[in-house]
Amino acid sequence: xxxxxxxxxxxxxxxxxxxxxxxxxxxxxxxxxxxxxxxxxxxxxxxxxxxxxxxxxxxxxxxxxxxxxxxxxxxxxxxxxxxxxxxxxxxxxxxxxxxxxxxxxxxxxxxxxxxxxxxxxxxxxxxxxxxxxxxxxxxxxxxxxxxxxxxxxxxxxxxxxxxxxxxxxxxxxxxxxxxxx
Numbered sequence: 640x641x642x643x644x645x646x647x648x649x650x651x652x653x654x655x656x657x658x659x660x661x662x663x664x665x666x667x668x669x670x671x672x673x674x675x676x677x678x679x680x681x682x683x684x685x686x687x688x689x690x691x692x693x694x695x696x697x698x699x700x701x702x703x704x705x706x707x708x709x710x711x712x713x714x715x716x717x718x719x720x721x722x723x724x725x726x727x728x729x730x731x732x733x734x735x736x737x738x739x740x741x742x743x744x745x746x747x748x749x750x751x752x753x754x755x756x757x758x759x760x761x762x763x764x765x766x767x768x769x770x771x772x773x774x775x776x777x778x779x780x781x782x783x784x785x786x787x788x789x790x791x792x793x794x795x796x797x798x799x800x801x802x803x804x805x806x807x808x809x810x811x812x813x814x815x816x817x818x819x820x
Contacts, residue, residue: 670744671732674725677751681718684758688714706764710757717757721750 688711695703724747731739 668732670740670747671725671728673744673751674721674728674747677747677754678718678721678725680751681714681721681754684754685711685714685718688761702768703765706761706768710761710764714754714757717750717754721747721754724750 688707692704692707692711694700695707724743728740728743728747731743
């Protein structure tokens with residue numbers, strides 16, 4: 640009886656060995672955890688930005704909408720890319736492909752940097768609303784939209800809509816010999 644129990648225990652151990660061999664290492668678990676944490680970070684910022692964009696649209700705040708729309712779209716792309724990387728990372732960790740894991744972890748780190756930069760850009764844009772030379776006002780001026788209020792120094796800036804006329808004493812030099820005669 641005792642030998643049967645021992646034999647059954649050994650068979651179970653040998654049958655379970657491949658599952659134990661495929662267990663993730665601490666480095667693999669760390670990479671997967673980093674990707675999962677990044678997904679939570681990006682998702683919370685997407686939710687926050689979406690709520691702020693809805694509020695800005697309700698209040699017809701064009702400047703805040705301009706700050707948010709493109710960056711929110713980019714952040715959603717980073718989120719989708721990170722979801723795919725997370726899935727690939729889990730598969731690589733399960734099959735213990737260390738080279739693939741480090742490659743994917745590097746891409747996740749790059750996505751983390753991009754996501755943090757996008758969040759910083761939104762905060763920077765918010766801080767520069769209604770500042771002279773602020774990001775939003777510079778874009779509006781470049782696109783030809785007048786600022787919404789005259790509280791800024793734009794009233795003193797002369798906008799060029801038409802070229803200035805040439806002074807009367809200006810005579811252009813001839814371009815070629817044939818124009819001289």
